[in-house]
Amino acid sequence: MLKIEGIAAFVAVAEAGSVSEAARRLRLSKSVVSERLAEVERTLGAALLHRTTRKLTLTEDGSAFLERATRIVREVSEAAADMAERRGTLAGPLRIAAPVTFGRLHLGPALYPFLAAHPEIELTLDLDDRRVDAAADGYDAVIRHGPIADTRLIAWKLAGSRRLLCASPDYIARNGAPASLAKLEEHSGIFYTNRGSADWRFEGPDGPVVIRARMALRVNNGDMIADAAAAGLGIALLPTFIAGPEIRAGRLAEIDVGCRPEAEFIYMATSESRHVSAKLRAIVQQLKQAFGDPPYWEV
Incomplete structure (x- = not known):
């Protein structure tokens, strides 16, 4: 046997x-x-x-x-x-994928107390900026930053994610700060490759507006986008959990073009075919509580 x-x-x-x-x-x-x-x-x-x-x-x-x-x-x-x-213990293996920058800055610190309180959970956390498939890649869940679009997923919103256009003070001194979406298209942009296209989407008065700036750089990591913007290569559209510390330190400055970028979220998702365990639901609640509403990185 x-x-x-x-x-x-x-x-x-x-x-x-x-x-x-x-x-x-x-x-x-x-x-x-x-x-x-x-x-x-x-x-x-x-x-x-x-x-x-x-x-x-x-x-x-x-x-x-x-x-x-x-x-x-x-x-x-x-x-x-x-x-x-059933005995009131959260236990067993759990495999979760998450983006690198968010995982390092915010996910890890939110999870460590939870794992210390539940030592029988065996968590494998894979940090990778590629868009993994929760079902095909064998993950119990994935944490993502962006719009929730995949209808095959069960998704829980962990926090809102506000994004900002920003550039270095040096870039703005050399090129000026665009005051409208039309002017924004005349500038150099730093784009996130895992979005699939070199464009930015905004909430216009008549619906979504797509802006395509001149491409200065495409890269698949948020930290490097912030670094490239701080180095003066162009304008970047960054979530506040990355841009906030850079703006407070004076390495980046926010740019206001009169329209908000489309709303996005930090969310956890699992395949609709998977059993949702109690430990996964407990982690969702832990992360919601740790991040807050609005999330602490917005302060």
Whole structure:
């Protein structure tokens, strides 16, 4: 009979691409993981992995088994966590993805007290500025900054996110500050690549207005956008959780063009097909409380 420990070892090796990395993630010795993997293959009577000196790859049987094995491991983990929650304990693994800058500045400090209060939660937090897919990439939830558009997601608003046009005092001294949306198009812009296009959207009197400034730089990280703007490369549209400290320090100055950028949010989302655990709901409430309404970074 297949043992859940062996199935979990196979899933970990398939996801990690090596026995060594799987052993590190499972906090087991390499020999134990290899043993469990070999036992699964003996029980199934099939080789699940091609082994070479450089890497491991799935066999045809391994690919066929992986989808169900992943689901089995996840459901057993969720069942164990549900039993713990019935006893009033938040426990078990949780995998969340979040943007790098927001994670470093605000998410981490909001989560640390919660994790200290619930030591049986095993949180894996992946900080990455790419737009990950909550369902396809195997995350329990993702934290995002922007509009809520994906209808396949269950989403919770954690905080509002006000954005500002800003540039360095040096750039404004050299080029002037645009006083209207029409003038804004004549300036150099620093854009966030993960938005998918080099434009800014504003709330005009007759509906959304799209502005395309001259491109000075495109980059996929908010910290670098702020740094580039402070270096005088152009105008940036930044959330206040990034721009606020830079404006207070005098490295950036706010620009008023008479229209607000479109509203955005910090939100947590999960696939509508996933079971929403008590620990995930508890983290949502913790983050809402920690960020405040309006969020503390607006002060």
